[in-house]
Amino acid sequence: xxxxxxxxxxxxxxxxxxxxxxxxxxxxxxxxxxxxxxxxxxxxxxxxxxxxxxxxxxxxxxxxxxxxxxxxxxxxxxxxxxxxxxxxxxxxxxxxxxxxxxxxxxxxxxxxxxxxxxxxx
Amino acid sequence: xxxxxxxxxxxxxxxxxxxxxxxxxxxxxxxxxxxxxxxxxxxxxxxxxxxxxxxxxxxxxxxxxxxxxxxxxxxxxxxxxxxxxxxxxxxxxxxxxxxxxxxxxxxxxxxxxxxxxxxxxxxxxxxxxxxxxxxxxxxxxxxxxxxxxxxxxxxxxxxxxxxxxxxxxxxxxxxxxxxxxxxxxxxxxxxxxxxxxxxxxxxxxxxxxxxxxxxxxxxxxxxxxxxxxxxxxxxxxxxxxxxxxxxxxxx
Numbered sequence: 001x002x003x004x005x006x007x008x009x010x011x012x013x014x015x016x017x018x019x020x021x022x023x024x025x026x027x028x029x030x031x032x033x034x035x036x037x038x039x040x041x042x043x044x045x046x047x048x049x050x051x052x053x054x055x056x057x058x059x060x061x062x063x064x065x066x067x068x069x070x071x072x073x074x075x076x077x078x079x080x081x082x083x084x085x086x087x088x089x090x091x092x093x094x095x096x097x098x099x100x101x102x103x104x105x106x107x108x109x110x111x112x113x114x115x116x117x118x119x120x121x
Numbered sequence: 122x123x124x125x126x127x128x129x130x131x132x133x134x135x136x137x138x139x140x141x142x143x144x145x146x147x148x149x150x151x152x153x154x155x156x157x158x159x160x161x162x163x164x165x166x167x168x169x170x171x172x173x174x175x176x177x178x179x180x181x182x183x184x185x186x187x188x189x190x191x192x193x194x195x196x197x198x199x200x201x202x203x204x205x206x207x208x209x210x211x212x213x214x215x216x217x218x219x220x221x222x223x224x225x226x227x228x229x230x231x232x233x234x235x236x237x238x239x240x241x242x243x244x245x246x247x248x249x250x251x252x253x254x255x256x257x258x259x260x261x262x263x264x265x266x267x268x269x270x271x272x273x274x275x276x277x278x279x280x281x282x283x284x285x286x287x288x289x290x291x292x293x294x295x296x297x298x299x300x301x302x303x304x305x306x307x308x309x310x311x312x313x314x315x316x317x318x319x320x321x322x323x324x325x326x327x328x329x330x331x332x333x334x335x336x337x338x339x340x341x342x343x344x345x346x347x348x349x350x351x352x353x354x355x356x357x358x359x360x361x362x363x364x365x366x367x368x369x370x371x372x
Binding site: 033035052 | 294
């Protein structure tokens with residue numbers, strides 16, 4: 001699915017969107033960045049409430065293409081700046097991680113992509 | 122009121138900067154200031170610091186008891202940031218710790234503690250009698266971001282340490298994965314279980330401290346630090362950390 005699909009599915013707003021046509025084929029849900037670092041797949045969207053600069057660093061490290069910050073949490077300026085420099089998309093949504101995972105999972109399944117990786121915290 | 126005990130000459134001090142009292146809901150009720158001080162003396166500590174979760178309300182009793190027991194003391198709290206990272210922040214005076222504590226309270230959720238679920242939060246007097254029970258829920262993250270807590274601690278003249286940095290929960294490692302090196306901590310604190318070489322890869326080279334994070338009396342004295350200090354003060358400890366002059370036990 002593309003960034004535009006993600007935005008539509010999750011009623012999200014793009015804070016940093018280097019490329020609206022960038023595509024994600026997987027998703028990972030976690031708020032612990034040590035866990036993201038160990039388990040998140042490449043070419044994925046990270047679904048989280050961890051609105052910290054390091055989320056961008058870890059996303060870059062593992063090859064996540066987009067970060068979806070849930071529950072309306074604000075994006076600190078240094079986080080947005082890092083995402084612009086690393087070319088990682090950041091989206092915000094008022095919905096929670098479960099709802100976002102559910103909607104993104106449905107889209108990925110419909111499009112025949114890999115499963116959503118979910119971890120409770 | 123400055124309550125640390127001035128040292129007549131530079132000497133090696135043995136200290137632990139992370140001890141909880143009965144104000145922390147998860148700590149044993151036996152953790153009264155008197156009991157903590159007694160145990161600290163028994164295990165040969167010279168200096169200790171009180172770090173209850175998100176509150177310094179037991180600092181006045183702790184300071185009085187430490188002074189009576191001939192123990193050097195620092196005063197502070199263990200703050201849970203919005204990222205759910207635990208940071209300890211320590212001050213030379215009770216007053217500074219209480220002011221920091223007020224700042225932390227402004228960012229606590231409006232929730233009341235449920236003692237039957239989370240445990241009692243006893244505010245005590247120096248004679249170990251219970252003065253009050255803290256009604257606010259302390260076992261919860263504040264709205265302050267990590268960078269705000271570090272900056273505020275330093276602005277107020279305190280130490281700011283990343284607590285139990287190797288722990289699989291509520292640590293810089295678990296919550297943030299990696300460190301950039303510019304977060305501004307005075308030190309990373311290691312638990313007794315830490316494999317510091319393994320952690321260095323992800324967290325980088327930082328001055329280190331052992332911290333017992335004692336929630337029970339038995340935990341006091343399981344780990345400690347030693348440094349030659351001119352005083353048991355924020356400045357002297359900061360200087361020793363910067364100079365690499367703190368030895369950790371176990372190493």
